[in-house]
Amino acid sequence: MYTYSEFDRDFLATRNAQFRAQVERRIAGNLTEEEFRPLRLMNGLYLQLHAYMLRVAIPYGTLNSAQMRQLAMIAEKWDKGYGHFTTRQNIQFNWPRLRDVPDILDALAEVGMHAIQTSGNCVRNVTADHFAGASADEIADPRPVAELLRQWSTDHPEFQFLPRKFKIAITGSPNDRAVTRAHDIGLRMVLQDGARGFEVIVGGGLGRTPVIGKVLAEFIPEADLLPYIEAILSTYNSYGRRDNKYKARIKIMVNELGLEEVRARVAHRFEALRAEWGGADQAILNDLRRAFAPPAFRVASTEAYEIAYKNDPVFRSFADTNLAQHWQDGYAIVTISLKAHGATPGDATSDQMRLMADLAERYGHDELRISHEQNVILPHVHKSDLPALHAALQQAGLATANIGLISDIIACPGMDYCALATARSIPVAQEIATAFEAREQDIGGLKIKISGCINACGHHHVGHIGILGLDRAGVENYQITLGGDATETAALGERAGPGFAYDQIVPAIERVIDAYLDLRQDPQEEFIKTFQRLGAQPFKDALYLTGDRANAA
Amino acid sequence: MSIRFTPSVVTANDLFEGDVVYLTPQGGWSRLHAEAELFTEQAAAETALAAALAQPDRLVGAYLAPARRGPNGPEPAHFREEFRARGPSNYPHGKQAERMC
Ligand code: HEM
Ligand code: SF4
Numbered sequence: 001m002y003t004y005s006e007f008d009r010d011f012l013a014t015r016n017a018q019f020r021a022q023v024e025r026r027i028a029g030n031l032t033e034e035e036f037r038p039l040r041l042m043n044g045l046y047l048q049l050h051a052y053m054l055r056v057a058i059p060y061g062t063l064n065s066a067q068m069r070q071l072a073m074i075a076e077k078w079d080k081g082y083g084h085f086t087t088r089q090n091i092q093f094n095w096p097r098l099r100d101v102p103d104i105l106d107a108l109a110e111v112g113m114h115a116i117q118t119s120g121n122c123v124r125n126v127t128a129d130h131f132a133g134a135s136a137d138e139i140a141d142p143r144p145v146a147e148l149l150r151q152w153s154t155d156h157p158e159f160q161f162l163p164r165k166f167k168i169a170i171t172g173s174p175n176d177r178a179v180t181r182a183h184d185i186g187l188r189m190v191l192q193d194g195a196r197g198f199e200v201i202v203g204g205g206l207g208r209t210p211v212i213g214k215v216l217a218e219f220i221p222e223a224d225l226l227p228y229i230e231a232i233l234s235t236y237n238s239y240g241r242r243d244n245k246y247k248a249r250i251k252i253m254v255n256e257l258g259l260e261e262v263r264a265r266v267a268h269r270f271e272a273l274r275a276e277w278g279g280a281d282q283a284i285l286n287d288l289r290r291a292f293a294p295p296a297f298r299v300a301s302t303e304a305y306e307i308a309y310k311n312d313p314v315f316r317s318f319a320d321t322n323l324a325q326h327w328q329d330g331y332a333i334v335t336i337s338l339k340a341h342g343a344t345p346g347d348a349t350s351d352q353m354r355l356m357a358d359l360a361e362r363y364g365h366d367e368l369r370i371s372h373e374q375n376v377i378l379p380h381v382h383k384s385d386l387p388a389l390h391a392a393l394q395q396a397g398l399a400t401a402n403i404g405l406i407s408d409i410i411a412c413p414g415m416d417y418c419a420l421a422t423a424r425s426i427p428v429a430q431e432i433a434t435a436f437e438a439r440e441q442d443i444g445g446l447k448i449k450i451s452g453c454i455n456a457c458g459h460h461h462v463g464h465i466g467i468l469g470l471d472r473a474g475v476e477n478y479q480i481t482l483g484g485d486a487t488e489t490a491a492l493g494e495r496a497g498p499g500f501a502y503d504q505i506v507p508a509i510e511r512v513i514d515a516y517l518d519l520r521q522d523p524q525e526e527f528i529k530t531f532q533r534l535g536a537q538p539f540k541d542a543l544y545l546t547g548d549r550a551n552a553a
Numbered sequence: 554m555s556i557r558f559t560p561s562v563v564t565a566n567d568l569f570e571g572d573v574v575y576l577t578p579q580g581g582w583s584r585l586h587a588e589a590e591l592f593t594e595q596a597a598a599e600t601a602l603a604a605a606l607a608q609p610d611r612l613v614g615a616y617l618a619p620a621r622r623g624p625n626g627p628e629p630a631h632f633r634e635e636f637r638a639r640g641p642s643n644y645p646h647g648k649q650a651e652r653m654c
Contacts, residue, residue, distance in 0.1 A: 027569070029610035047613055049637055050647045051571035080646055095646070098569050344643045415633060416641035424636075426643045474631055 011155065012109045015116060019043045020102035027099065044115025045101055048417050054093045054101060056108060056115050060128035060146040060170070061089035061370040065357035068368055070111045072353035078104050083353065085338060085346040087372045087410055087459055088167075089127045094417055116154065121162045123153035123233070129171040129178045130371035133292065134333050134379035136325040139189045140196060142172035144288035145225065148281060152226060159233055163240035164248035166233070167205075170198075174488065179372060181213040181490035182206055182462055184250045185232060188488075190219060197221045202232060202262070203254035204490075206456035211251040212490050214259050216266065222285075224270075227277045231269035235262065295365035297328050298382050305383035308390075315390050317441070318401040323386075326379075332386060334364075334378040335371070336393060337400040337408065341437045345411045345429050346374030355396045363389050372459075373410055375403065405440045406448060406513070407433035410459055414452025414469060415476075421452035423469025423476040423502075431506050436513070443513060445526045447486065462486035464528045465512060466493045467505065478505040482512070482539050483531045494536050496543050508543055515542035515549070562589035562627055563601050564637070565615035573637045573648070574612070576601055582612070584648060586638040587626030592617075 019039070026036045040046075044055040056071075063071075071091055075083045078100045079093045086092055096104060108114055117124055126146045133141035149168060153159060159166075169183040180186025186201035197219045204213025220228045232250075239257065241247045254262050308315045324333040336356060339345050348356070356376055360368045363385040364378035371377055381389060393399040402408050409432060412418065414425030429450055436443065449463030453470070460466030466481035478500050481493030500508045513527075515538055520530045531539065541547035563576035574582040575589035583589065592598035598617055605615035618637075619630040629635045640647025 032609050033568075033613050047566055047571055049633075050573060050640060080644075098571070415636055416643055421633075424642060426641075430643065471633075476632060 008112065009109070012112075012114050012116075015043070015114070016102065016105045016109055019105060023098060023102055038120070040101075041119040042116070043101075043105065044119055045096075046119065046419075048094070048413075048419050049415070049421075050417070051095045052098060052101070053417065054096050054104060054115060055086075055119065056091050056093070056113060057117065057125040058089050058091060058113075058370050059150050060126055060132065060143050061130050061372075062128075062132075062143065063368045063370065064366050065361040065368070067111045067113055068353050068357035068360070070107060070113070072350040072357070074104055074107055075353070076350040082347050082349045084344070084413065085348065085370050085374050085376070087374060087412070087457065088125060089130075089370045089372055090125060091370070092413070094413075119165075120160075121164050121166075122160050123149075123156070123162075123166045123168065126150050126153070127167070127169045127178060127183075127372060129173055129176075130369045130373075130377050131177060131324060131333055131379060132172060132369075133294065134326050134331075135173055135175075136327045137175050138173045138327065139191060140172050141292055141294075142170045142187070142189055144285055144292050145187070145198075145222070146170050147288050147292070148226060148285050149229070151284070152230075152281070159237065162233070162237055163242045164245065164250075166236070166250070168229075176486075176488040176490070177371075179459065179462065179486045179490070180204070181488075182210075182459070182486070183213065185229060186213050187225075192219045192221075195221060198225055200228065200232075203251040205249050205251045206459060206461050207249070208246060208454045208456075209249075209251065210456065210461040210492050211255070212492060213251075214254065216259070216263055223279060223282055224274060226281045227273040228266070228270050230273050230277075231266045234269050234273070235265045239265070294328075295367070295380055297331060297380070300330065300382060300384050302330050302383040305386050308387035312387075314394075314399075314401075315387060318390055318399055319386065321401045321405065322403045328380075330383055332381055332383050334381050334386070334389065335403045336376040336378065336398050337402055338375050338398075339402055339408050339433065340397055340400045341402075341407055341433045342430050343433075344426050345409050348376070352396050352398055355392065355398070359389055359392055373408065375408070402433075402440060404445045404447070406436045406443050406446045407440055409433060409448045409450060410463070411450040412452050412458035414450070414458075418452060418457075420455060421469070422454075422471040423452050423478065425450040425452040425458055425467075425469055428467060428469070428478065428502075428505055432509055435506050435510065442523070443517070443527070444523065446528075448509075449484075449486075459486060460484070461492045462490060463493060464531070465509065467509075468499075470499060472499065476502045478502070478508075480508065480512075480543065482536050483528070485528060496536065496540050498544075511542045511545075512539050515539055558593070558595040558598070559619045559630070560591055560593045560621060561598050561617040562586070562591055562620045563598070563605050563615060564589070564618045564634075565605060565612040568609075568611050568613055571613075576605060585626075586620070586629060586634075587623070589620065589627050591620055591622060591627040 170187040172189040201213035202216040369377035411425040411429035415421035451458035462484040484493030485491040541549040578590040640649040
């Protein structure tokens, strides 16, 4: 697996020493909060409702076991024994003390991790398909390009003060698991006449003005990608709005200038930049490709797997829901659910993190991934090891077989932690998961996503069912959107109507689900397909007891 | 018609712990909402807030939070302030763990 270079290590050590001095000056009263705030945010340190919060980047969601163990250690030593994995492929620690943060950053640096560019108006942690390098449907592993982008954007002098934050997501598969259409730039690998390149999507984003990204270029050859992206950033840096924070994202620039105009301006910048780069990045990319080479796969019998699959119904259910197809024969991609029914989506205790690290080392070629859906993935497990792996996960409460089901919910921290929240998200997720546990296999594939305010960190706009928590006259109120889609067929959900009080939201979701079970053609027709076939009306009728449903009530 | 002043407490986060604190009638800072001073006059509340904002070496983000009189002292008058006074709802962490609410 890729490990950071000397340059990265020196850079991190310098940054951490600087931040340590800044914290000391803040504590000594030599820096005001106004002066300190941008400095702490640059190092991933937020002040939340009850405590500080440290956000640590996990570039393209990839970790090794030593890194996972270090996260476990940090959670235990300086936090409350757990960490929260997020939709941005980050981990957040919810309870650090200001004085301890420099020590935490040093501990992270020991394993090549940091909190840089997890905040602020810069290029944020580049996110990637969590099955990258493993999935059977993939053209090629996108992570060498993701790492190239990380190196290029880290501390980039021109792009530290963009009009607003900038998020890039990348996938090497036609099946989009990285929500590329909801990012400032989304990159989808495509082949043209056998050559690799990228479809470049621009101006997607959620938040208060949700927009599905538009295709800026259908095919940019791999060798031209970095100068092309730099041309986009540079165009945005010049023409993006700085007068109004709510109009500052690139999506607004694309809407105001029009896609054609943006395309022309980017093309113009690109000509100059391509000449300047002169292919300098391609040598680096080649080295990175070697660093991301697949592990030494094992050739062995998969009989143990087949026997367990046949004889053990609990294992079979886990295999059916939590495994995905690996490109290598005999291997599987394992998704470990951090969504046990009633638990906080995305949370893992230190013990659980250590166990996952041990299992990755023992059975998974030392690799782990964090998905934007807030689960942990072991991308390379030989099928013969799956029964033992499953048994170990069961011992730690990590064997929940619910990936892609109604209880596999994305939820942002909401008003339990977040200072910007207008309502809670976590308890809503906990209650929905518990309410549907008994019938979720029957309900089948369904994505619920919950945000605690219009910033939409919980991706509610692209949930099949989205839930947005608001403050309506001093009470929590939840708006439902229906029919959103986070994949290659991305779509924004449609607002169903008036919101529901906290104690009415689970019954409301139950009415939607009951309507779906009534309306689906057969159990193979998933919720989103039924929705696409029939439209929103029958679900609205179920929610508000109108139309045909009025009499049923 | 003038908008009526909502009774309020002065609250902030502690610089070192990040924890929520409240201005007391003695001019100190308490971690307990019930020990806060409840201001019913706008002028007095704003003077107290200004004094809090002048203590950047121990506080962050002081503001006036709506509150009401209760049997054991002031109580939060908005759900956000209830959570701040108690802690998160998914774990018994924060003030509720230390029986500070
Ligand atoms: C903890 C404090 C957090 C703060 C202060 C915060 C702030 C924000 C703000 C202001 C926006 C809107 C940006 C815009 O539209 O210009 C936003 C969007 C977003 N945030 Fe957060 N957020 C927080 C936590 C999180 C967490 C925990 C995650 C991941 C789970 C996350 C992921 C996202 C995503 C995915 C979006 C929407 C995509 C987009 O940028 O358009 N945020 N956040
Ligand atoms: S959506 Fe709102 S409440 Fe949720 S984490 Fe983002 S800013 Fe906080």
